[in-house]
Amino acid sequence: MNSLKKICCALMAAMLAVFSFSAFASDDTSYTLGEDSLVNTGKDNGYSKENAIDKDDPHWGWTLGRFYVKGYTRQATADGKPLFLKNTGDKVSLWFSLSQDIDRLNGDDKLSIAQDKDGWDQKxxxxxxxFARGALIVKQTDYQNNTKTNIYTDFLSASSTDTADTKVEVFEEGDYEVVLDYKIKRTRLNVFGWKPLPAYSDYRISFAFSVLNFQSKCNGCE
Structure with a gap:
């Protein structure tokens, strides 16, 4: 075994000692992300604040949907965030399952996803x-510290047109940050179909994870 292989094996042994691994994933296994990250960011401030959702908030007691990852071989935790280990040929992908009618949130005719025509994300x-009706932002940082950011505007409208879950991206090795920014409109008056002076609130769901090519890191080790 040459010195490079020895280094690879030593690194992988250290990883195995540090990371907390889950069981091997099957084809239909998924891992939910971001379910406890929802915050009220105030209004028209670049989705920058982080206010807890309380009982007076229109988002109280219900969820918009869930993000989940599929296609990994094993799942670990590193530095407090999920790490998805993949073998050659694995296609680690992010999905979103919308659980609401965006024109009638939580079954309430007064709540809907609003257009955000002048959106931005400060963080x-x-x-x-x-941003239209929701913007999904996916930022990748590769092993050379190069970054790439993809923005999917009108994301919730697109998700609501399909009966199946929405596939967002397939991921290669790297570190990822994902943010969903959206605005909720609350109608306070309805005068024969005229709805003056609606109230608006901005919301943010966010999470981070990493993808690592597992098998190739020590290919041929003994």
Whole structure:
């Protein structure tokens, strides 16, 4: 065994000692992300604040949907965030399952996903643009510390047109940050179909995870 292979094996042995692994994943196994991250960010501030959802909030007591990852071989935890280990040929993918009618949130005719025509995200460095009905932001950092950011505007409208869950992206090795920004409109008056002076609130769901090519790191080790 040459010195490079020895280094690879030593690194993988250290990883195995540090990471907490779950069982091997089957084809239909999924891992939910971001379910406890929902915050009220205030209004028109670049989704920058982090206010807890209380009983007076229109988002109290219900969820918009769930994000989940499929296609990994094993799942671990590193630095407090999920790590998905993949073998050659695995396709680690992020999915979103919308559980609400975006025109009648939580079964309430007064609540809907609003258009955000002048949205921006201060924390993710996203400039002002038309987010429409929800913007999904996915930032990747590779092993050379290069970053790439994809923005999916009108994401919730697109998700609501399909009966099946929405496949967002397939991921290669790297570190990922994912944010969903959206605005809720609450109608306070309805005068024969005229709905003056609605109230608006902004919300943010966010999470981070990593993807690592597991098998190839020590291919041929003994």
């Amino acid at each position: 993710m460095g996203i400039s002002q643009q038309d």
